[in-house]
Amino acid sequence: MSWIKVVPFEEATGKLRKLYERVTGPGNNVDNIMMVHSLRPHSMEGHMAMYKNVLHHSANTIPKWFLEVLGVWVSALNRCDYCVEHHFSGLQRLLADPDRGNAIRAAIEARTPQTAPLDPAQIAAMGYARKLTEAPAELTESDIEALHAAGWEDGEILEINQVCAYFSYANRTVLGLGCSTDGDILGLSPNNSDDPSDWGHR
Template sequence: MPFLPSLPDPAHLSDLYARFPENVQPLMVYTDGLLRGEGELSVGERELIATYVSALNACTFCAGAHRAYAEVFGIDGALIDALIEDFDNAPVDDKLRPILAYVAKLNNLPSKLVARDARAVYDAGWSEAALYEAVQVCALFNMMNRIIEGVGVNFDYATAPEGHHAKGTRPEDQTHTYSKFGEMIAEMAKG
């Protein structure tokens, strides 16, 4: 049940943002740049990080929403399930494993990060820019997960997978996804 009485039940992020549209568009432009812009991590890898962090935070809405995007961008749903169930035995690429380990530690124990955590990322062949992308995705989804959970957004894509607009689409259909979402919110807010 949503914690804000003005939200419907179930509540979607679009319901929250249409009710409180202030600052949504700049956030969506930033999100588009981070998750859809050029980077060392692929769009799929960035969406995987968003999904993984959201799952670690038990944010059902974001984990479901970003899983759909990750799958559109080539990430196998079985890999996502395996990472969440048993990180150490998940069949993740050896190059990607240190980045996912880094964001898990950043998510759960940020004060415990040490130079060797970053070194593992660099030793796997990633640059500082790639690590910073991963850090930004983790940080963004910590914020988003807390917004979602803090107001009780409770729409669950697991029970309504057809409800995600990315299902059945191609990566090229998902360019500027978040900016378009921000524009849609602005229109909804006008009433």
């Protein structure tokens, strides 16, 4: 499941047990990306707080399905199959249009997001996400101006930036520790966006 020791749910005690109980899905399933933090529960707590607030918060204005598209795109660019599979499953559930979801994934896999069934503003966001992921030091104010020209407001640009930054963090957690999807239930997420403290996966 990973290259480092992981404490399973049934052996967890104290703070770790309480955190596991907060992030469980069906049958007390805990995603491996969370379990890989088990030797340092405080880092799991930080990870979940960031994930919940960046991707699953009711104050976001960008549709959650498109935030998931950005996550799948960044994860594909970072060659993180774990996050691609998890978040593509979540994207499909949120989008509720399998053909469109598959077409988006095909464009991502071909590294041609401009061919995806997305609107021009979303395609511009995909371009920003690529540059932020692959060449962040090359970003300039003109990249933000291009997002403005495409119709994004500053708060939305912040959402895009934070989702992309979060996924690069998550990808490196997974890739750097050998985290696999073995035993995971793909596509679950903390969907109670109105309560930042509700981390339960459904």
